[in-house]
Amino acid sequence: xxxxxxxxxxxxxxxxxxxxxxxxxxxxxxxxxxxxxxxxxxxxxxxxxxxxxxxxxxxxxxxxxxxxxxxxxxxxxxxxxxxxxxxxxxxxxxxxxxxxxxxxxxxxxxxxxxxxxxxxxxxxxxxxxxxxxxxxxxxxxxxxxxxxxxxxxxxxxxxxxxxxxxxxxxxxxxxxxxxxxxxxxxxxxxxxxxxxxxxxxxxxx
Numbered sequence: 001x002x003x004x005x006x007x008x009x010x011x012x013x014x015x016x017x018x019x020x021x022x023x024x025x026x027x028x029x030x031x032x033x034x035x036x037x038x039x040x041x042x043x044x045x046x047x048x049x050x051x052x053x054x055x056x057x058x059x060x061x062x063x064x065x066x067x068x069x070x071x072x073x074x075x076x077x078x079x080x081x082x083x084x085x086x087x088x089x090x091x092x093x094x095x096x097x098x099x100x101x102x103x104x105x106x107x108x109x110x111x112x113x114x115x116x117x118x119x120x121x122x123x124x125x126x127x128x129x130x131x132x133x134x135x136x137x138x139x140x141x142x143x144x145x146x147x148x149x150x151x152x153x154x155x156x157x158x159x160x161x162x163x164x165x166x167x168x169x170x171x172x173x174x175x176x177x178x179x180x181x182x183x184x185x186x187x188x189x190x191x192x193x194x195x196x197x198x199x200x201x202x203x204x205x
Contacts, residue, residue, distance in 0.1 A: 009179040024064035031057045058134040068123040085110035107197040125154040
């Protein structure tokens, strides 16, 4: 139970889906590095050996996409860009400099929405490009080669997005991690970082 000075930011279902995506993606990053880059093959021994990660990498990839699809369906309405979001993006330099004049954010700001859309797209590309690599004998060599290229690019973009997400949630916007761990934030935090959403929640009986 939260006290009167707190607002629920994420439900239990939202947090479980988020952490399922996060944990499966971290496994995919580590096992993928071991499979794609010889200098990282030592990670294979940490994760159970080469044959193990070759078997589990695609399976966990499918599971992550299922979790990601569930998260997309859960948050798709909250992640739509509106007029204020587009204005926010045009003034992103003010947000970075912590200057005044940045449009108020709703439940998610425009940067979070773009990251969400980017990671969702990368998840789809990783799934589609991973299928020919999972069943190489069923696809042409040309398609496999293109799949390797798309898979690597999508993975690098997704890894960059993960790093940005962790950095923003821990170093820049303090309190974000607590929100995803407990589901609750203080009213002061909500009003400071997501004022439009805070007003909507506080008006709800």
